[in-house]
Amino acid sequence: MKIRLINENGLRVDGRRPDEMRRMRMEVGVLEKTDGSAYVELGGTRIYAGVIGPREVHPKHLELPDKGVINCRYHMASFSVDERKPLGMTRREIELSKVIREALETVVFLEEFPRMMIDIFVEVIQADGGTRTAGITAASLALADAGIPMADMIAAIAVGKVDGVLVLDINEEEDKYGEADMPVAIAPHLNSIVLLQLNGRMTPEEVDKGLEMAQKAVQKIHQMQIEALKRKYRVEPEGLET
Amino acid sequence: MKIRLINENGLRVDGRRPDEMRRMRMEVGVLEKTDGSAYVELGGTRIYAGVIGPREVHPKHLELPDKGVINCRYHMASFSVDERKPLGMTRREIELSKVIREALETVVFLEEFPRMMIDIFVEVIQADGGTRTAGITAASLALADAGIPMADMIAAIAVGKVDGVLVLDINEEEDKYGEADMPVAIAPHLNSIVLLQLNGRMTPEEVDKGLEMAQKAVQKIHQMQIEALKRKYRVEPEGLET
């Protein structure tokens, strides 16, 4: 663990300050055949999310009489990571599919879709840290794009600890050689966490401080989400921007 | 095959006489969430059995209009054997699930459960020879504990041949280095075999003699089963024993 992640000027391996996010780019409606979709880029992390539904539940016996069900698959392309990921779902992908589903399920008004199913597909094209949080941010946009009624639009970011310093939005190198990674998804208007995990060592105080960093960042990301949706749905005033 | 399994005094590796069983311990009602359960210890072999049902058949298309179906799974913990057993069901476990199911199916009054299913789970926590027979003995107790009507309560034991001598209740070392292993399950009141296998070389006469040894032992085991059930269901006279 000789790799230095914070230099003498307090800057990170990619030159960021501890509380600085990487460049984030969002676009809504990027896929043709889904009912809603989004693309999110966060530094080197690149993710497509697509939503299909509400549609009939398949297989039939899984349908619920009084509310809809959500299916979620978080999946990484084989070449998205440094060492080729084997085809098929790894245990990590299965766990992340569960926690991402649970986060989104929290805000979707499932009671409005009795006997229906909503599929959410998160495809990681390149993984450079923060894939689950960027994936949730993208999936949330895709749900909005699909017109699924939600109590709030979730945004998410990871906080980490590297060389003893709390940092926002850790990249893969920081995740690999750092001390902790804490992905957080928040429903901003409800001021509540909907996904929370921690891998690594953090004191209770650091967790508190990290959450505050995440809360602030999530406000910004949420704003970006709204912009991205507006870009798609805005009535263009005479041929301006795309 | 230089390991000597019978010493100059005619005693076995663990000091037993050829026709001597290992210490056997049984307890009924050991699990909380099954409809019937039992724990059986036979020397180093330790087994839990649980019964769930009768309940609706799942998946639906397997139900039979005129009788119930029995599902059975014999499964070993990864650490129950000397060399770690890989996760998932081995071919051996699949075969044993079949013969154990068939043994139990023979005595359960399936006609009383049309369109219903009974699940029997046998979990081997430690394997020291005789797991399938101890498993049947446990499963039979669990069925009785679940109140499933049966024509008889099955008891089972293995007979083996080591250093040319017929022995009762072989342990793992005897199974590994001995000449034959013959597991037998018997419905004692019907004086009939319900499970019978042989792995290894035995003459017809030895098979006959082995069966007689098994029959005798099964009577004792059956008695222990009844005691175990009584212990659970006895109305305790003023706070004596557990």
Place this chain on the structure above:
Amino acid sequence: MKIRLINENGLRVDGRRPDEMRRMRMEVGVLEKTDGSAYVELGGTRIYAGVIGPREVHPKHLELPDKGVINCRYHMASFSVDERKPLGMTRREIELSKVIREALETVVFLEEFPRMMIDIFVEVIQADGGTRTAGITAASLALADAGIPMADMIAAIAVGKVDGVLVLDINEEEDKYGEADMPVAIAPHLNSIVLLQLNGRMTPEEVDKGLEMAQKAVQKIHQMQIEALKRKYRVEPEGLET
């Protein structure tokens, strides 16, 4: 690629002329429990085909209200090839199952079997080149034997290119060391291709010429198919031949 596949006399490794087929043997009704079956031998290639159905669709949700469905499995015995084939279906077998199914589906009058299923099983006992084409020839016979109404009876053969020469009915050695393998299945009365693949390099002119070779051969094979069916269904005039 130093192996010479065409000798100085223009003959092939097994002594055949370029446009010469190997010995082909067909027999109809070779299996007891199918509704139709056939055995085809082509040089060292040996294949059983069996048809079961029309019968109810299983699982139910796959049934179509207005026509039947065809299931097809092309499968090789583990010992049918030089290097033992692992158990289970390889990707090659899955692809060939698809193209064989599509070839046969083309001629079966599926509209006559609404809500029904026809299973076609092609079992390769020994593979010496041309297994998919011999398999289709056999499956077609089995369908006829099962009395399934068809627009035409398909026959098939492979054409190849070895040492720059177009050859009919390539064997395994030619397939392995040659330049191209082009399996072709034809509905002879409809003068149409129903299966066509090419692996290897051929110019457009060679493809044309190869197709002509295949068309000629298919006529012969079709004739053999009719003979094979006649042998089975002929009313024997006073105890002649089998």
Place this chain on the structure above:
Amino acid sequence: MSLGLEKRGYGIKIMKNKIYELLKIGKRIDEREPLQYRKIEISTGVVEKANGSALVSLGKTKILTGIKVEVGTPYPDRPNEGVFTVNAELLPLASKTFEPGPPDERAIELSRIVDRVIRESKAIEVEKLCIVEGQKVYMIFIDCYVLDYDGNYFDASVLSAVAALKTMTLPVYRVVDGRIEAVPGEEMKLPMRTLPVSVTMALIRDKIVVDPLPAEEDVADTVVTIGYDSEGVLSAVQKSSPGLLPVNMFKEMVKIGLDSSAMLRRRLLEGVGDG
């Protein structure tokens, strides 16, 4: 999970009475006597690409076994023994009750019974199948395919596997510069100690029949398979069906099986050209 799904309704009871009435006068539904096998046909060497192969018909039941030989590493606790494995598949064209897909419990039971009959009788001299101790041994893959199923795949599969073993050839290897290579043109037979066979019997009330038909299995109280080596020593037993088996009936089966096993071994020897 093992799931019991045998359907035993009224039709079965009527059939059972009919079959039993016939048995009381020593007859069976296909005209055989109770202790008579169906016609056995054995062809060996039917798949040239295999190191050994045999197609066996037992009445309308037909089994094809092929054997492939590879060179592999021995088990650490048996450094100078060759390795063999048995696999069985119930091809879906053999019976409308067989389904494509991974082997179900019936196929696994079949493969394990064939394995046990061969392994426990020590038929294959595995200690002669070592090439370099601890490093290179022969690996023998015995694969049985049920091509046509009309009852009793157990005995037919054992016959087919043993016929293929008995007639197979193995390449001969030598060690050259620390690497093994096949000696061109040299082959050897598989060293075998005994010719095991199995005898499958159905108990129908108090009557025993050998080589049961599916209809007989359907009505049988139970079905038992017993493996015997050339000396009449048992190497395997499997009660392969639910039902009560009175101890004395099983003892009777051991005797009947012994007689049948001698007949089967004679047929096997004829079939492999050693009879």
Place this chain on the structure above:
Amino acid sequence: MSLGLEKRGYGIKIMKNKIYELLKIGKRIDEREPLQYRKIEISTGVVEKANGSALVSLGKTKILTGIKVEVGTPYPDRPNEGVFTVNAELLPLASKTFEPGPPDERAIELSRIVDRVIRESKAIEVEKLCIVEGQKVYMIFIDCYVLDYDGNYFDASVLSAVAALKTMTLPVYRVVDGRIEAVPGEEMKLPMRTLPVSVTMALIRDKIVVDPLPAEEDVADTVVTIGYDSEGVLSAVQKSSPGLLPVNMFKEMVKIGLDSSAMLRRRLLEGVGDG
């Protein structure tokens, strides 16, 4: 695919009101106080064939962990570190909601949480588990089986796994002529840095309870598991259920969990005979 199927109908709402009314007066449906764990029982060395084992009861929830040690190759980027893996299975006899078959997402989540609590706290000194650098290291397989499920398999599994680790023994190896061999009669304890435990809490409206029962989980707004090492540093967090978790409630949980973790660690030390 992860599929959400929780059923939350009217019955749940009535139950939630009932549970919440009790909580307002500091009571729970099983008479416990909100921050009280159920009775904990720890037995170690229950499976002699395992290198370590522990049976832990947490109320009626029962987990058996067994550990097996093998020798294997290290990861290329960690040539002098031993390797460990955690697996968890929800045995179908533990609950009517568990099904036989490959681990579902709940079992995978459980195994990954147990793994994380142990791994991220650096509890196992993996750098002391190297035998020959880059070639031979200890491989430790930690397998947790849920034998009886009455809620909170997280904390019970962590207790069970850590108790098994703390009491396990490893063979000692030496290198002889370039090959490794076990030193007869010698064994060593697993080198450990800390004893991690996890605390699982349910949020029911504005009330937090530890060690929730299934009925409490059913009505909970959400459920969170937090892992702590001996110094009170967090090593893992998992929100393992849908629902809103207000940030201040989570901060409260971190404090409550810290207290409970100390109690759990004391119980663990007693259970492994070091208390």
Place this chain on the structure above:
Amino acid sequence: MSLGLEKRGYGIKIMKNKIYELLKIGKRIDEREPLQYRKIEISTGVVEKANGSALVSLGKTKILTGIKVEVGTPYPDRPNEGVFTVNAELLPLASKTFEPGPPDERAIELSRIVDRVIRESKAIEVEKLCIVEGQKVYMIFIDCYVLDYDGNYFDASVLSAVAALKTMTLPVYRVVDGRIEAVPGEEMKLPMRTLPVSVTMALIRDKIVVDPLPAEEDVADTVVTIGYDSEGVLSAVQKSSPGLLPVNMFKEMVKIGLDSSAMLRRRLLEGVGDG
């Protein structure tokens, strides 16, 4: 098992008539001419973690191919040749007809066609991908993901795979003390002989269209894909749908495909920056 489930009811017949009537006057439902491809866009180097990558749009169909390079052992019968494999996945967000799970027969067929077009044209000079004969060779994993499906994933996948191959870089290895190591800072291009492309055509009665839309495939008599190398030699053919293909129509397709293949190769060269 391959299961045929195409539904061809009255709706299809009406649609077919409509499409055919348009074709008779040289028009298609999306305004294209019969032998005209949709708009092609090629971006390479889109995934930096991959050794090569390309995102190709063909109309609304979008394929992302990424290539990873590893070092592995050659096949025994090709000791000095590198190895490559092609895999294709139909992502469930690309179409409502795709399902998550292991590749179905369509995905397998797609990957095998892409493989065949590349392999049989000898596009990759595998004999230049050997590092140490018989021991170490380059292993190239070509993985195609269908991100958006609006017909003709065959040609788009081939374009995407070949664009990724053409623009990829491989680490350079040297042998140091009997072990191989990457030469820092050095990279090489993949040695290629030709740029294969495929042309997919649908036959609708007596009319042929290239690059069919899903609606055109639905009504087509059959669909054929043909692979061509830079010299116009065919390297692969696949009739990938049921239906009758008159021999003369196929001969026509070979010619049409040859023309289209030249156009596609030009677009490919432009797309990879060599045009």
